[in-house]
Amino acid sequence: xxxxxxxxxxxxxxxxxxxxxxxxxxxxxxxxxxxxxxxxxxxxxxxxxxxxxxxxxxxxxxxxxxxxxxxxxxxxxxxxxxxxxxxxxxxxxxxxxxxxxxxxxxxxxxxxxxxxxxxxxxxxxxxxxxxxxxxxxxxxxxxxxxxxxxxxxxxxxxxxxxxxxxxxxxxxxxxxxxxxxxxxxxxxxxxxxxxxxxxxxxxxxxxxxxxxxxx
Ligand code: FPP
Numbered sequence: 001x002x003x004x005x006x007x008x009x010x011x012x013x014x015x016x017x018x019x020x021x022x023x024x025x026x027x028x029x030x031x032x033x034x035x036x037x038x039x040x041x042x043x044x045x046x047x048x049x050x051x052x053x054x055x056x057x058x059x060x061x062x063x064x065x066x067x068x069x070x071x072x073x074x075x076x077x078x079x080x081x082x083x084x085x086x087x088x089x090x091x092x093x094x095x096x097x098x099x100x101x102x103x104x105x106x107x108x109x110x111x112x113x114x115x116x117x118x119x120x121x122x123x124x125x126x127x128x129x130x131x132x133x134x135x136x137x138x139x140x141x142x143x144x145x146x147x148x149x150x151x152x153x154x155x156x157x158x159x160x161x162x163x164x165x166x167x168x169x170x171x172x173x174x175x176x177x178x179x180x181x182x183x184x185x186x187x188x189x190x191x192x193x194x195x196x197x198x199x200x201x202x203x204x205x206x207x208x209x210x211x212x213x214x215x
Contacts, residue, residue: 001022001025001026001044001045001160002159002160002161002163002185002186003018003160003161003162003163003185003186003187004018004019004022004186007022007185007186007187007188008021010185015057016056016057016060018185019057019061019064020064022064022187023064023068025186025189026043026068027068027072028191029041029191029194030076031191032190032191032194032195033194034079034080034081034112035191036198038113038198039113039114040114040116040152041113041114041115042086042116042117042118042151042154042170043115043117044121044167044169045061045065045117045118045119046065046087046118046119046121047120047122047167047168047169048087048120048122048125049122049167049168051091051120062093062096065117065119066095066096066099069096069103070099073102073103073106074106076110077107077110079110080110080111080112080113081107081110081113081114081115082107082108082109082110082111082113082114082115083103083104083107083115083117084104084107084114084116084117085100085104085116085117086118086119086121086126086151087118087119087122087126088120088121088122088125089120091120092120100119116151121168122168123168123169123170123172123173124168124171126149126151127145127171129148130145131145133148146172146173149172151170152173153173153174153176153177154170154173154177155177155178155201156177156179156180156197156198157169157170157174157178157180158180158181158182158194158197159179159180159182160182160184160185160186161182161184161185161186162181162183164181176206178201178204180197180201182196
């Protein structure tokens, strides 16, 4: 969800105003994802490297997440959305952890859309943790690593604000992902932008290392 800061700076506003607008975009895009038939949507809300940001910005982001959980969980459940989180929890505040656990429990039965929020997330750390578990069990395979990561393969990776980096995100899971780079900042990303990304995705031929289907 890149570009919150630039969106705000372009309007002469503080970066936190951009994050607030970014949280509004999350609400809109989650609704659009359900309508556009997406099964799983994973949003990168806070990377493990984002702790390097000024404390006030980090606290503003955590406050927005608490607000999102406080205000949206009932609506998500009503709309058949299952909400879960990936990433570390031991560095989050106990209040936020309790809210996350409660939201996951409340929405567990949702089948229309699985919304996953990556929070204090580092794909490299997740892979190291899974590798450690494989070593303990002495079971080493692609399937086992995928099972331990508990994270499906990604079909489409969308990056906003013109960024063209992966930034420690779902590194194992994006092995055959298609990439879409949207020029707009995240607060301006909406249902139409999502539809454009999906149209681009559908126009591609995914060969997974094979040859074109007609050959
Ligand atoms: C990246 O843009 C954005 C973030 C690190 C935070 C994303 C968080 C939210 C959208 C709000 C809370 C989330 C939820 C799920 C309610 P940036 O700050 O790096 O912007 P820049 O690239 O323009 O500096």
